[in-house]
């Protein structure tokens with residue numbers, strides 16, 4: 001990893017924070033070109049990257065916009081910034097560290113990563129060859145949870161020989177459900193926490209430990225695993241060294257899927273899943289590093305996202321995986337995008353002049369069609385949609401798959417081309433309606449079209465293509481952060497919430513006078529929710 005001393009002044013501020021977006025003439029040109037660009041239904045634009053087809057035909061485009069985008073990226077020193085990211089430079093200035101998750105999946109990586117990878121493989125091999133632990137309770141939250149949930153559901157959806165329960169929430173019902181139905185003598189408890197300070201994970205881990213102890217398990221700590229950047233904390237907790245796997249400080253929590261956090265995926269499905277995902281992500285890293293801007297999938301996705309959010313004003317992005325196995329892709333991308341880009345201050349500390357990261361939401365199609373697609377089609381706001389579908393299914397009913405693909409293409413087609421008043425009118429008349437009714441109904445049935453979308457087609461859902469897909473979004477987020485001038489690798493808002501929750505937990509568990517700094521409503525509810533004070 002690169003040294004980071006040259007990135008800060010003696011006062012601890014970044015040496016030369018990037019200029020605010022609003023001061024860049026390149027931004028003004030980009031904005032102007034974006035306003036003039038149109039979605040052209042006769043345009044076809046497909047980029048192939050690491051086995052993924054990204055069809056951006058449904059986005060606003062023009063030659064002028066493409067040129068302005070290249071100038072904007074140059075003004076943001078895109079090449080140098082990308083090199084910093086990929087070589088472990090300090091790209092997270094507010095926490096003064098790298099975000100070097102790409103090193104975790106690089107085929108020829110640094111020795112410490114390779115050694116830890118080997119330890120993990122040996123652990124999995126021993127567990128599998130001895131057929132140990134039929135049950136796994138995976139305890140972790142956010143980045144220590146979503147990626148593993150996603151991979152286990154994607155590749156273990158038809159059932160696995162080990163049963164896995166995920167426990168993230170501090171709500172006691174979560175750990176209650178997570179432990180129920182499992183034989184403690186045949187259960188491995190995996191605690192994944194980069195910081196090993198996260199209240200949810202530590203409390204749920206304690207409940208799991210008590211459960212093992214109550215069942216008379218001979219050495220409960222030997223049935224526990226810790227995956228963390230603070231091995232000393234896990235050791236203090238009682239977990240033996242052989243059961244502690246390392247994450248590094250330079251791996252952001254929401255990127256830790258690429259670390260030993262994926263142990264649960266390997267035990268539940270197969271170690272090949274981790275290897276395949278890493279290979280696919282590494283291929284996307286290579287594409288991101290080498291492809292020219294106009295053919296660079298993450299860059300193009302980032303740029304159209306900026307057009308949609310910062311120029312056209314769309315407040316959200318809808319993720320529509322047309323794949324039942326990818327239900328957890330939505331919260332995964334939600335965390336990746338919203339924790340990374342949910343910021344409105346740039347690295348210099350100034351307010352960004354345009355709206356930044358959109359709200360991300362979604363649900364697998366076709367369920368989504370029967371839930372909120374009406375709003376996407378004809379609601380007053382609308383949202384850009386990322387449609388994701390596989391060309392080939394892994395079940396034996398090709399007819400189902402053709403219907404699924406047809407639905408995916410149909411929704412996108414409607415958003416792209418819409419239906420004019422005349423078309424709607426002709427439809428109504430063809431149904432035999434009287435003219436007056438047809439004219440009235442046509443106004444309800446027309447569809448404006450021109451609503452932006454991406455179509456992402458994977459040949460098949462494999463560990464390789466899923467890995468590439470996740471890396472596609474990661475790099476897209478990086479480029480957007482770069483253009484907006486914000487740091488996508490910190491999460492001070494979340495940290496603030498954690499600190500407040502600590503104070504409130506103390507308040508709720510004590511009889512101390514309520515903190516006079518609390519607002520009236522919080523103070524009122526602390527008094528009422530903590531019940532009668534007997535202490």
Ligand code: F6P
Pocket residue numbers: 141142143144192193194195196197198201252253254339491494
């Ligand atoms: O939500 C904030 C966050 O810090 C995430 O970035 C992270 O994935 C999650 O909390 C869990 O953190 P940890 O792995 O340290 O328990």
